[in-house]
Amino acid sequence: MDINLLTIFILAIFVGNEVISKVPPTLHTPLMSGSNAISGIAVVGAMLAIEMGGTLGTYLGLAALIFATINVVGGFLVTDRMLKMFKKK
Amino acid sequence: MNLFYLIAATCFIIGLKRLSHPKTARSGNIIAAVGMLIAIVATLVSSDILDLRLIAIGLIIGSTIGALFAARVEMTQMPQMVAIFNGFGGGASALVASSEFFTTTNSPFLIVCISVFIGTLTFSGSFIAFGKLQGFISGKPIVFKGQQFFNALAFGGIIILLSINNLGTLDSQSIFYAVLALSFLLGMGLVIPIGGADMPVVISLLNAYSGIAATATGFLIGNNGLIISGSLVGASGLILTNIMCKGMNRSLANVIFGAVGLEVISDGSQKKMNIKSYSTTEAAMILDSAEKIIIVPGYGLAVARAQYVAREVADTLEAKGKKVLYGIHPVAGRMPGHMNVLLAEANVSYDLLKSLDEINPEFEDCDVALVLGANDVVNPAARHDQSSPIYGMPILDVDKSRTVIINKRTMNTGFAGIQNELFGYDNSIMVFGDAKDMLNDLLKEIKEL
Numbered sequence: 001m002d003i004n005l006l007t008i009f010i011l012a013i014f015v016g017n018e019v020i021s022k023v024p025p026t027l028h029t030p031l032m033s034g035s036n037a038i039s040g041i042a043v044v045g046a047m048l049a050i051e052m053g054g055t056l057g058t059y060l061g062l063a064a065l066i067f068a069t070i071n072v073v074g075g076f077l078v079t080d081r082m083l084k085m086f087k088k089k
Numbered sequence: 090m091n092l093f094y095l096i097a098a099t100c101f102i103i104g105l106k107r108l109s110h111p112k113t114a115r116s117g118n119i120i121a122a123v124g125m126l127i128a129i130v131a132t133l134v135s136s137d138i139l140d141l142r143l144i145a146i147g148l149i150i151g152s153t154i155g156a157l158f159a160a161r162v163e164m165t166q167m168p169q170m171v172a173i174f175n176g177f178g179g180g181a182s183a184l185v186a187s188s189e190f191f192t193t194t195n196s197p198f199l200i201v202c203i204s205v206f207i208g209t210l211t212f213s214g215s216f217i218a219f220g221k222l223q224g225f226i227s228g229k230p231i232v233f234k235g236q237q238f239f240n241a242l243a244f245g246g247i248i249i250l251l252s253i254n255n256l257g258t259l260d261s262q263s264i265f266y267a268v269l270a271l272s273f274l275l276g277m278g279l280v281i282p283i284g285g286a287d288m289p290v291v292i293s294l295l296n297a298y299s300g301i302a303a304t305a306t307g308f309l310i311g312n313n314g315l316i317i318s319g320s321l322v323g324a325s326g327l328i329l330t331n332i333m334c335k336g337m338n339r340s341l342a343n344v345i346f347g348a349v350g351l352e353v354i355s356d357g358s359q360k361k362m363n364i365k366s367y368s369t370t371e372a373a374m375i376l377d378s379a380e381k382i383i384i385v386p387g388y389g390l391a392v393a394r395a396q397y398v399a400r401e402v403a404d405t406l407e408a409k410g411k412k413v414l415y416g417i418h419p420v421a422g423r424m425p426g427h428m429n430v431l432l433a434e435a436n437v438s439y440d441l442l443k444s445l446d447e448i449n450p451e452f453e454d455c456d457v458a459l460v461l462g463a464n465d466v467v468n469p470a471a472r473h474d475q476s477s478p479i480y481g482m483p484i485l486d487v488d489k490s491r492t493v494i495i496n497k498r499t500m501n502t503g504f505a506g507i508q509n510e511l512f513g514y515d516n517s518i519m520v521f522g523d524a525k526d527m528l529n530d531l532l533k534e535i536k537e538l
Contacts, residue, residue: 005308005316012317015102016324022109025419025444028329028426029167031108032296034118035325036174038101039299041125041318042181044094044132045306049188050143051136057192058140062147064184067177069151070158075174076122077159082167082430083115089438 030082037075043068093131094314100124101318105325111439128314164434165391168424169222172215172292178299179211182306183269189309190265198261200309202251205265206272208302213276215295218288221280222423228285236282237346243275279345285423286504289333290344292424297326329425336419336445338471338482362513364500369527372494372520373534379456379492381412383448385485386432388422389462389498395525396435399461402532403437409535415441416448416458416485418466449486458487460495462524464503470510479505493517496527 023031046068049061101124107117133144162170186204189196220226250264250271283291300322307315334341376382384403390396403413415437421428429442443451452458460467463485470477471484487493488511495517502508511517520527 002308002311005311005313008313009304009308009316009320012098012320013324016105016321017328019102019105019109020321020325020328023105024109024111025332025417025426026429026439026442027108027111027114028332029171029422029424029430030114030118030426031105031325032171032293032329032425033167033174034104034108034121035322036171036178036296036299037125038104038121038318039178039296039303039322040181041097041128041315042178042185042303042306043125044128044314045185045310045312046147046181046188047129047132047144048136048310048312049185049192050140050147052188052192054192057188058143060184060188060191062143064181064188065144065147066151066154067184068181069148070155071174071177071181072125072155073152074155074158074170076118076125077156078162078167078170079118080115081159082164082433083111083118085430085433085436086111086114086439087433087436088111088440 026086030079033075033082034079037072037079040068040071040075043072090131090135091313093127093135094312094317097124097128097131097314098317100127101321105321164430166223167427167430168288168292168422169219171424172218172222172295175292175295175299176212176215176219179208179215179295179302181208182299182302183208183212185306186309187265187269196309199251200305202265202268204302204305204309205269206247207298207305209269209272210276210279211295211298211302213273214280214291214298215276217277217280218291218295221285222288226281230284231281236278240275240278243271243278246271247275283344287337287344289420289422289424289427290330290337290339290341293326293329293333294341295326297323297330300324300326332419333425336483338479362508362510364512365518367494367518367520369520369530370534372518373531373538375492375494375518376406376457376459376531376535377409377538379411381451381455382406382457382459383414383416383451383455383487383490385416385418385458385460385463385467385487386421386428387461387463387466388428390524391422391428391431393462393524395461395528396431396437398525398528398532400432400435400437402528402535405532405535413441414443414448414451416443416445416451416487418445418463418485419483421463421466445483445485452486452489455490456492458490458493460487460493461528462496464497464509465505465507467511468507468509469514470507474510478507487511488514488516491516494520496520496522496524498523
């Protein structure tokens with residue numbers, strides 16, 4: 001396994017832990033839907049999979065692309081819809 | 090190319106950082122979305138993709154479905170929506186890994202299998218969770234004989250398949266399909282025995298899985314963007330899982346394998362309680378003479394869509410010069426932070442929404458705690474009664490207020506299946522009735538006083 005990828009992985013876990021433990025309980029639902037949208041980053045992998053071609057691989061990539069795009073678009077939009085509601089009098 | 094993924098990842102981290110306050114949160118979400126756009130455009134431009142048509146089709150179909158979901162979903166349905174999105178995320182990772190497996194001959198087979206395993210398990214588990222939350226499948230724990238054995242068998246089977254891979258006894262395609270099938274069954278088997286009350290833990294955990302699946306796929310295709318983003322989501326999901334478990338005073342293992350809520354624990358030594366039932370007129374008078382009031386909403390309030398009239402009651406009391414706060418238990422809703430969203434939707438100012446740690450000291454000098462549809466989370470037995478099934482669970486200390494007004498439909502028990510000793514306390518009064526009707530009456534009475 002590539003040590004560079006592993007390094008990035010370990011550092012990302014620490015950053016994630018640090019940043020997310022500061023999110024207040026009030027915003028835990030938007031945190032979940034927002035991070036959900038971020039996990040839709042698989043969209044990048046899906047596009048690369050389509051590019052590689054080969055019929056079966058391409059169609060699997062297309063299915064992945066649809067799934068991941070639902071995640072990205074739906075996730076960011078619904079998070080925005082929720083965060084809009086958080087107002088202070 | 091990796092430069093753009095680095096920019097995207099930075100946007101994600103800044104976006105999550107801005108979620109630390111409701112004031113900056115919305116811009117944070119937009120920054121994260123811009124990061125995603127950068128990653129997508131960079132991938133499109135820099136690689137010589139032959140078939141842009143297919144990509145356009147995928148993006149359009151996915152965006153349309155996603156946007157429809159986001160626009161239509163009710164705030165009470167957020168848990169289902171997040172569950173289904175977790176499933177799509179996990180499914181996408183598994184599909185990318187499968188595509189890699191079928192097109193690239195030298196892809197590391199172990200990582201392919203790990204990606205497919207976590208992704209597929211997230212997919213099938215999330216759809217069971219969705220079905221339970223939406224009411225397609227019974228929200229009660231579904232347990233069959235030998236369930237643990239079945240799950241252990243599926244998991245053991247996957248491990249064995251992966252270890253015999255090196256021996257060359259089976260071809261990799263057969264192993265791939267077997268892992269896929271077993272992961273699918275395991276995802277279902279793990280979620281189906283879990284009851285409605287434990288759903289916040291399950292959704293958080295599936296959220297973490299969807300992140301881990303993306304990370305595994307990132308390792309497979311050597312993509313930094315996927316590794317970083319997946320790790321962020323994985324960390325987020327695990328932190329929330331931990332908070333939810335603490336909120337219920339259960340270990341993760343207990344939630345996954347415990348199937349609590351199945352049998353109602355009947356406490357034979359039930360003490361006779363002296364219940365005082367008051368009318369809304371009397372409750373209105375008590376509230377009118379109070380100075381500091383804390384509202385404790387439970388999920389029942391949101392189910393009755395009574396949070397709007399609750400906010401009107403609070404506004405009226407505030408207009409009379411009283412201090413009104415809201416005490417929110419971590420597991421008040423069906424997912425982390427759910428109750429806060431439901432109250433924000435009803436235009437409750439976010440600075441009035443207090444978490445368990447913030448609100449508990451406030452009960453000491455509180456005149457009236459108004460408990461609306463909450464039960465187990467305000468049961469003082471959790472503090473002192475070692476024989477109680479909820480002993481040790483963090484609760485809102487409403488009993489420390491001068492008066493506790495509790496609205497309930499009936500004397501029925503909460504999720505834990507136990508009677509709440511708070512109802513018999515000297516400073517407790519009950520106002521029976523449907524939350525919405527009761528609050529409407531209360532609003533009228535308070536205005537007339």
